[in-house]
Amino acid sequence: MAAGLLPPVPRELPALTDLRLEVRAFLAQQVRDGVFVPHVDTWLTRWDRDFTRELGRRGWLGMVIPEEYGGRGRTYLERFVVTEELLVAGAPVAAHWIAERQIGPSLLTYGTEEQKQAFLPAISRGELVFGIGMSEPDSGSDLASVRTRAERVDGGWRLTGTKVWTSGAHEADAFFALARTETLDPVRRHDGLSQFIVDLRGPDVHIRPIVSMDGDHHFNEVHLDGVFVPDYRVLGRLGAGWTQVTSELAFERSGPERVLSTFQLLASAAQAMEDGRLPLDEGLGRLVARVAGLHQMSFAVSHALEAHEPAETAAAVVKVLGTTTEGDIADYVDGLTATGWVEDEELFALLHAAILQRPGFTLRGGTNEILRGVIARGLGMR
């Protein structure tokens, strides 16, 4: 097995470390200047368009987009270290996260020349916010069962259906909607799906908030009430939506945000032990080791993707272990805290947010049960 399960683990050289230190120094200054307060799970819950545009100005967005499309023409490994630094700093990165992670790469692979020119420069400047239009009320894990329909009309398509759990739709400019362009054939369920680039600010799009259990609003329900999408906003090939969405999910699943969502809590717990505000406990070292090991694994996956080597199973492994561990960090710190420590507001703010976000960690982007199936397939069991 295992030879195939984990790509080689490369050793980071000073060129990458220098980039890390540059980003780290900038972020520390932003915290000192009060631009943001470090938090947990910021890639899903903290939008700051000004901050995002500043990252674009510094060349830390659109890193893997070629210069001809307004990007920086750099490598996935360089993007990887920038991404890690943003996550561990708990910076407000939700505004560009989805566009950076999956929309840009999908457009590069499947987009027309016109679409690349229309979207990639704005994505690289951090001016265009994207959402994900996959899930529906009756289609979660079984994504191929989506019911949103696209009907042929003059010059384009008319989309009707409901997307749900659309993170940040109320902040977003557009999403890729996965819809049926042909009626469902029960023997070939993955056929007849297509992707459309939908303007979320356009007519016939109705966005309703869904409030999460912590009282926050990041989820939405997006009703597409006969939304017109012109032919030139079809993404890729008609009927090839399943292949495209699977490749998009590969980008969605493999990044370091599947390990580091609660890093700020881990770091604060270490500090609290140093200061005597939490008891010194070796469970911390165990979690630190796991996160450090997962950092090496997701670096290895990133290196393999750069070299166009298969890493789908390894990416699923990182996501299963990483999302479990980032949730375990919340539960671990909770087990160390006693009520009555009210003076520790900072730690509690991180802890409570982490606990309440935790259920989502092992669901979003494909549940851990589904991903264990992906691993089982990679091992030849399915």
Next chain:
Amino acid sequence: MPPTSPASSASSASSAQPARPLVELHGADPDLVGVLSELFAAYRSGRPAPTHLVDLDRDLWAHLEELGLSRLTGSPERGGSGGTWADAAALLGIAAGAAAPVPLVEHDVLGGWLLEAAGLPDDGGLRTVCRPDPSGVALNVTWAREATHVVALWEDRDEWRVADVPLDHVALTERRNIAGEPSDTVEFDVDELEAGVVVSRGVGEQFHLRGALARSAQNVGAMERIVEIVLRHVAERTQFGRPIGRFQAVQHLISDIAAETALGRAATDAAVARASATNWTDPGMLFAVGVAKSCVGHGSSVVVRGAHQVLGAIGTTLEHELHTLTKPILARRSEYGSLHEWDETLTSLAVSAGHDRLWSLMTTGRAKAGRPSGHAVGR
């Protein structure tokens, strides 16, 4: 068959050509890995049925000596094969995956290295190693009864000494570890330890780290073999009219086994690469070795438990291969620092790094970028 020079290749990106290389790979020599895989696969298929007491396999050891594998990491001037740490880790993992009862860690990785560091002659006789306590007693000295000499690392006030003590100079009490392997108590004459050659502090401190990383490399190799065993079993064993590997519950157990194994592999290889690239001089070695020890150690709980669950009753029998892997894993994971001690070491590194330097610690092994630091290590 001396291994070739380090398989270190600079790999750069495809979509752009950065001015400076971004990463390098420090894997084992692929030719060596090919040879080792064949050698130990043949060993596995040819050996007798498992026993509950495990003794040194002298024929295999003699064969490894002929091939230059018993002193893989020794310098060529002293008759060694000049292998890198990555090569050594590959050998340790593959040999452990074949449950080969040979003292590669004791004789080569630690014993041979100590003799070389002390400038002591190496007559080629089988060595084991230990760190006797102040009264000259060492517990759990693996393979001691089979050795010609015991290489002792002795902390004498502020100095570290190495003594190569013939077996007939020590008092030996035979014991065995949970895997049934020799794990003897050795009592030295303290005068003989005090007469040892002084070595640098670095040698004394590195001993523990090298031992811990070698044990992790063995264990992750054994875990990888367990994944193979489990996969083969669930494809062959049928219940309810189908191979049990078709049941989702079984698939999930095995996914978890494979995932923990892969994490242990990543952590171990990262530490081995750091050791290979810097010849153990990187101040981040303590952290890197601790991460490997912790990830492999905790992961082995999932692997051992899960593998026995998937194998059913047959996996608990003496004739089955499984225990020849699971028992040594459990024996080795407590050596060169228990899991608890390593988690404590990592905790104290993390706590002294604090909020602002934790990430630096996790990426470089050092809390402060660029500053070399010498951490004292535990027992």
